[in-house]
Amino acid sequence: MKIDFANLPKAYLEHKEEFDNAISSVVETSGFIMGPVVNELEKKLSEFTSCNHAISCSNGTDALLLAMMALGIGAGDEVITTPFTFIATAETIAFLGATPVFVDIEEDSYNIDTTKIEEKITSKTKAIMPVSLYGQIADMDPINEIAAKYKLAVIEDGAQSFGATYKGKKSCNVSTIGTTSFFPAKPLGCFGDGGAVFTNDDDLAEKMKSMRIHGQTKRYHHKYIGMGGRLDALQAAVLNVKIDNYDNDVRRRQEVASRYSELLNGKLITPIVLKDRTSVWAQYSIRVNDREEIQLKLKEKGIPSAVHYPKPLHLQECFKYLGYKIGDFPISEIVSNEIMSLPMNPYLTKEEQEYICKELITLI
Known part of the structure; x- marks a missing residue:
């Protein structure tokens, strides 16, 4: 697939x-x-x-x-x-x-x-x-x-x-x-x-x-x-x-996100939408250890992934002049090392998501 x-x-x-x-x-x-x-x-x-x-x-x-x-x-x-x-x-x-x-x-x-x-x-x-x-x-x-x-x-x-x-x-x-x-x-x-x-x-x-x-x-x-x-x-x-047609697209994105969360429940850190909000799920981003290895193995199975974002801004070379260092924003640093986005669009089928999650869980 x-x-x-x-x-x-x-x-x-x-x-x-x-x-x-x-x-x-x-x-x-x-x-x-x-x-x-x-x-x-x-x-x-x-x-x-x-x-x-x-x-x-x-x-x-x-x-x-x-x-x-x-x-x-x-x-x-x-x-x-x-x-x-x-x-x-x-x-x-x-x-x-x-x-x-x-x-x-x-x-x-x-x-x-x-x-x-x-x-x-x-x-x-x-x-x-x-x-x-x-x-x-x-x-x-x-x-x-x-x-x-x-x-x-x-x-x-x-x-x-x-x-x-x-x-x-x-x-x-x-x-x-x-x-x-x-x-x-x-x-x-x-x-x-x-x-x-x-x-x-x-x-x-x-x-x-x-x-x-x-x-x-x-x-x-x-x-x-x-x-x-x-x-x-x-x-x-x-x-x-x-x-x-956007309301329908958003509804379908939300259905895709809900299905991911059900399939991955308890297996790893999945995204949370707070009670007073709704999300349009620009990304469905999970957190994993050994991210590069997992991405490579998923790619071999025909499953693309992405990282949004691998390096926080305070550690980017262009902002070196601001004087920030590693440890200044620890949550951002931890998340940037673990975050990984799974395929997200309104057209993902149940079968595709089941395949993605099955292959992912075997790697965790």
Whole structure:
């Protein structure tokens, strides 16, 4: 048996006619940048999240940049975040000249440990950037309470959690600004790069709309320093098809995750979704010893796997200047050495999952 990790070909074939028609429509009109297709997507994104403003952009990394630029974050500022995430989270902070200040994670959710945030706040702190990792939203209530106490903004990095809920509210609508990614392998992915920012603040929304088109307020009139951060219409057309079917995709991902947990129950450390939340299962990540050997043996059986993420950010060479060392964030370090993601997509069959888990259990 050979199993596909994300099964992007199946995602295309399931709605092939709709995708082909949507893409052909854009090509025929030659409206490749912005326009009605993008406007339609932004309306759907806003309705889906119940957030007043959904602003599409070029990718999830640029979404983080737009959020921080709109908040005026730059040289000399500090942003509190987690070291256990994809590099874009902290990379964008550093790119703007600000300093990422790391806080360790919870061992059950793998999200930022909210009890350790307040001690890291200084006069230079401008924002808190929790990451909603693997599809589950971080514990936003205490984060927002701390932020209100110190008059800080909160940016949810929801690149992996679009569609998840926290106490009934959707990801990207639980903070000052929410961001997400539509990278193809995300739960809601396009056929290239794409992203979006979300806010209920009218002024921030107008600023981010302007900043994604080089700070323009009208053609060739530039109020802000911005970027070329637009989402192209072809990707918007794909996402318009996908978001109409997204609730069903999320339901199927949740069924796949539940089946994994049943099959692996008690055999190893499986992911936990906390009671006040739902997950969209961007990844189904277990923890194992001898990870490389297990991955190699699974590969020989036609079972792909991945590691998200093998080295926490505080130990990455590019952040050496921050002065962190091994032992500073022990939970992140332990998890990064043990974490391993199994195939996760809406199309995994019961037989495939039984095969994956049977082969995995023999290796534990």
